[in-house]
């Protein structure tokens with residue numbers, strides 16, 4: 001067999017040269033990078049094929065190792081034994097290289113095992129399994145965000161076994177996080193403002209709260225304040241409710257106007273303040289609104305309105321933006337338009353905002369209820385079961401579709417035979 005050495009600027013070029021010179025049966029014996037970036041490849045053809053050396057692109061291998069090796073191969077067509085001294089040299093070299101590699105591997109593995117990796121999580125296998133099981137259970141309940149991490153951290157400190165991580169254990173633990181208001185705020189002397197982004201149901205909820213209040217105490221001791229000056233000129237829904245419920249209403253857009261409005265309504269038992277919606281990303285407007293409400297000191301309690309039909313990350317943004325010294329809790333709206341209330345409930349738990357009410361539709365007479373922790377948990381569980389069912393139905397429908405397609409395909413093929 002003739003061995004040829006090819007040098008080229010890169011491996012692709014070398015391969016092209018080899019292919020051109022030796023054809024598709026070429027066999028590569030060695031390749032190496034040369035100083036300067038070019039490559040050297042030693043290739044040849046099986047002994048029964050002829051090679052014409054091209055001095056430009058390829059040259060006979062001069063190195064003793066390959067000369068001898070080539071000679072050995074040539075002389076060795078019928079598997080004759082290699083010359084013993086050459087064989088010995090090669091084996092010696094290979095052995096010493098293997099020994100060197102073995103030593104290096106040992107050194108590396110010692111370095112890895114003897115030094116703790118920086119920032120590596122330090123929990124044993126059992127603990128990481130428990131964390132995964134907990135996240136799996138929470139995920140089924142649509143609890144996935146920051147609250148899920150907090151829950152898992154807290155749960156792990158109880159030192160439970162993997163077997164004791166059951167739906168019931170999680171349900172009980174969740175129950176200890178959900179805060180709801182013990183007494184309805186409309187049943188006490190109060191000045192409450194609803195805050196949050198636009199279109200999330202603040203005005204509608206105020207109408208619902210007013211209806212609830214009036215059915216218990218009448219309209220006389222109830223007052224409204226609206227901050228929405230722009231809306232007054234067009235069509236203010238609160239003005240409409242104030243007229244139709246016969247509730248006194250004031251406008252306030254500055255701190256001094258708010259002081260005046262509160263003074264005008266000082267004899268009312270409950271004052272509900274409807275604020276204009278401000279995007280959670282409009283920090284200037286939100287800050288203005290919050291300091292406007294905080295200007296009255298402790299007098300005004302604010303409730304963040306959180307729609308249930310919005311992603312948890314967005315609700316998290318909303319909660320972060322609207323946190324203020326006056327924040328007493330939250331009201332969940334649009335539950336009827338959500339798949340699960342878990343994201344909104346998670347935000348309330350994460351930011352420690354007791355849930356006061358849950359709104360379940362557009363009907364101002366019926367679609368509001370006082371929040372109840374047990375009911376909330378039950379609802380999260382029911383929604384999770386419903387989601388599982390829907391997922392199963394979808395899966396079966398998809399399987400049916402695939403089977404149908406396969407049957408159609410096989411009957412098509414039968415038709416062509």
Ligand SMILES: Nc1nc2c(ncn2[C@@H]2O[C@H](COP(=O)(O)OP(=O)(O)OP(=O)(O)O)[C@@H](O)[C@H]2O)c(=O)[nH]1
Nearest residue numbers: 198199200201202203204277333334359360361362
């Ligand atoms: N399905 C459903 N719709 C609701 C609910 N609450 C409010 N809505 C509807 O949501 C829309 C917006 O409600 P608004 O009360 O005007 O919202 P807002 O927060 O006052 O909006 P801005 O004043 O523009 O900031 C209206 O069509 C309401 O009928 C609810 O619980 N469920």
Ligand SMILES: [Mg+2]
Nearest residue numbers: 202203204275
């Ligand atoms: Mg409104």
